[in-house]
Amino acid sequence: xxxxxxxxxxxxxxxxxxxxxxxxxxxxxxxxxxxxxxxxxxxxxxxxxxxxxxxxxxxxxxxxxxxxxxxxxxxxxxxxxxxxxxxxxxxxxxxxxxxxxxxxxxxxxxxxxxxxxxxxxxxxxxxxxxxxxxxxxxxxxxxxxxxxxxxxxxxxxxxxxxxxxxxxxxxxxxxxxxxxxxxxxxxxxxxxxxxxxxxxxxxxxxxxxxxxxxxxxxxxxxxxxxxxxxxxxxxxxxxxxxxxxxxxxxxxxxxxxxxxxxxxxxxxxxxxxxxxxxxxxxxxxxxxxxxxxxxxxxxxxxxxxxxxxxxxxxxxxxxxxxxxxxxxxxxxxxxxxxxxxxxxxxxxxxxxxxxxxxxxxxxxxxxxxxxxxxxxxxxxx
Numbered sequence: 001x002x003x004x005x006x007x008x009x010x011x012x013x014x015x016x017x018x019x020x021x022x023x024x025x026x027x028x029x030x031x032x033x034x035x036x037x038x039x040x041x042x043x044x045x046x047x048x049x050x051x052x053x054x055x056x057x058x059x060x061x062x063x064x065x066x067x068x069x070x071x072x073x074x075x076x077x078x079x080x081x082x083x084x085x086x087x088x089x090x091x092x093x094x095x096x097x098x099x100x101x102x103x104x105x106x107x108x109x110x111x112x113x114x115x116x117x118x119x120x121x122x123x124x125x126x127x128x129x130x131x132x133x134x135x136x137x138x139x140x141x142x143x144x145x146x147x148x149x150x151x152x153x154x155x156x157x158x159x160x161x162x163x164x165x166x167x168x169x170x171x172x173x174x175x176x177x178x179x180x181x182x183x184x185x186x187x188x189x190x191x192x193x194x195x196x197x198x199x200x201x202x203x204x205x206x207x208x209x210x211x212x213x214x215x216x217x218x219x220x221x222x223x224x225x226x227x228x229x230x231x232x233x234x235x236x237x238x239x240x241x242x243x244x245x246x247x248x249x250x251x252x253x254x255x256x257x258x259x260x261x262x263x264x265x266x267x268x269x270x271x272x273x274x275x276x277x278x279x280x281x282x283x284x285x286x287x288x289x290x291x292x293x294x295x296x297x298x299x300x301x302x303x304x305x306x307x308x309x310x311x312x313x314x315x316x317x318x319x320x321x322x323x324x325x326x327x328x329x330x331x332x333x334x335x336x337x338x339x340x341x342x343x344x345x346x347x348x349x350x351x352x353x354x355x356x357x358x359x360x361x362x363x364x365x366x367x368x369x370x371x372x373x374x375x376x377x378x379x380x381x
Contacts (some may be wrong), residue, residue: 001039002378004029005091005107007082008042008061009074010098012049015241015267016207017174017294018098018114021150023051024177025097028367030056038371041091043082045074078102092378093145099133101140108377111144113137115291115313116157117211124210124244138162145377148172148370150292151313170373173316174292175363180301183275191275195265198235202337203280203304205273205295208250208264209243211288213309213327215252220334221284222256229334230341236262236284239276278302282340282347285314286327293317297361300354305347307336321353 011022029038035058042053044063047070053061066073066081083105086094093108094101101111118125118133125133141147141162147169149155155171158164183191191197202221206212217236224230253262268276277283283299289312296317299306308314310324318324323340325332339346374380 002092003039005041005094007096008044022097024363028363100136103139103143108145110146111140112148114150117289151316153313154291172369173361175366179270180274182302201235201237203237203283205239207240207243208246213286215249217284218253220330222258225258229338239265239268241267277304280304286333288327297358301358303351305340305350319357321357
């Protein structure tokens, strides 16, 4: 049996793709098919958490012990005490599911790398954060016995920026938990009333930060309304938490002519989020750069067409089911939105292809790919 220690900070605390990845991975690895093959110890931050772990015989939760409060206490624990815990002899390997490892530990190590965005777009990160990411990500990539990459684009960046041997990197695409499936009509009606959703809307899901290109998307939407190229009952719904430098985005939106039709809904999770995708006319996600792009596949999975970028990993996420545009071009974004709102034949084609494409990104496939890495690193391939 393989006994894997996993850093659970993102699992328990994170609401974005990092957290969804960890939670879906743990659930997938706890599948009955692996019952006699794996045991997991998941390290939990001290105090209140946002998400609970499933009750499973093969999953042990170990709560971190530290005196300092919050992220500071947890951070010091992860880098000072966690290596000693990992090396106490009971674990086959350690998995850091979000870029960083306790590099001083001697136990075999696997790290998951989502992206190296801070190197491509340093202007969107604070100086201290850039310095930390540069040091911690590079050291973790170098220290790891193997790296799980979220996409071919991220794998290429690891080779090019950190000079990592590509044989040390395996691409394992993310999967989706059971929440992301089409909801029945009765549940959709309840959800629509609960969130007071508009009759027709274009959707963005993700953190509110510059690289997500939200202001340019809002500007394209505003132009289409002003020109009468989409019906005037449409709204642009932004779902997600505030991130880096969000003030400029919000102030820019407030200056638009149709700012009253652009709504910030805050973060939404689970089946409610799946339903909000499903009720949208389309999802607009022309991000400047992504390690993968969860919202693209989440939308396709519930039958909502997607506009996304033609760069980084987003063509991998969208496949032949998404409308791809140059994220630097407001005109292309506007044209793509107009097509997905008004062209019924295109919409039907994108929906059909979307179901087929999204089906490849299952939690079963993600767990199977991860188990192959675990077996290889633990010498049980």
